[in-house]
Amino acid sequence: MxxxxxxxxxxxxxxxxxxxxxxxxxxxxxxxxxxxxxxxxxxxxxxxNKHGLYLASTHYIADALRQRLGLPSDNTTSTEVPTDAHHARQILQKRLKQMVRIVTEDQECRRWMLLIVREQVQPSEAFDILYDRAFGYIQQGISALIARITGLPQKSHHVIVETHTLVGQVLFLLVGREVLLRRLGLTHFNDDALANIDAIITGHINQLGAANT
Structure with missing residues (x-):
């Protein structure tokens, strides 16, 4: 450097x-x-100026999130969605497990939380960067998988809310980190805690499309 x-x-x-x-x-x-x-x-x-630095900081967060998730650097290329629901469910489980590890183990990710929360509460031009470069793109990919699993249109309200709920469960591990650790009697997320989190989220994923089968 x-x-x-x-x-x-x-x-x-x-x-x-x-x-x-x-x-x-x-x-x-x-x-x-x-x-x-x-x-x-x-x-x-x-x-x-200061505003330019503020926007650059949100660009950095968005691009770093994409990099950690192994996503392309632009929105022109996306992972192909499998044609069968079983394979889509496996990919979704892998993607959310990866997200769990990022929000529970990545120290830098924890530093981003306050700025992200501020933009959620009072969106500015910087929120557009976070949404367009990261959050919206990530959720669209997950929605495509959920749509394949459920057989519903990707842009249906049901799929969008399902996506937001699943992603929200993962993100709350970051926002509500200290509450959960205190209730578990832990100072950090150990292997047993992460295994429990993975099992619970997998259970929620397995419920997707259950009413349609």
Whole structure:
């Protein structure tokens, strides 16, 4: 990594932390520069202004999520959906298990949470980036699998809500992490806890399309 890349990345890392903790309006360029150990002028140099840095930080989160899930870097290519429901169910189980590992074990992912939650509560231009680059794309892929399993149209409200519910179960492991760990009497998600989570989510997946069989 070059010095230029290092400075740019430090600013993005600082932005994710400070914007998540304090919000866009509550964070100053001086605070961002100090947290990144960078010259205050580097924000204008790399991003134009504070708003540009804010958008770049959400771009980084979206692209990092795609990378962790093994998704293509753009929306023009998608994984082919299998023609049979059984294979689609297997792929869906694998995809959600992968997501569980990301939200429970990935330390960087935990750092993104506050900024993502802020954009959910008060969507801005940055939410469009998160949705178009990551969340919407990920959910469309899962909806395609659920549609194959249930035999329902991918754009039907039922499939969309099923998708949101399944993904929401996984994401709440991140949002509600400390509550669940305290109730389990754990300090981190161990192998037994992860096995239980996988089994429960698999059970929910196995219920998909049950009424149609």
């Amino acid at each position: 070059t010095h230029s890349q290092s400075t740019r990345q430090r600013l993005i890392d600082a932005a994710i932390d400070l914007f998540g903790e304090q919000g866009f309006k509550g964070t100053t360029t001086r605070e961002l520069a100090e947290a990144a150990n960078a010259n205050i002028g580097s924000i204008a140099y790399y991003f134009g």
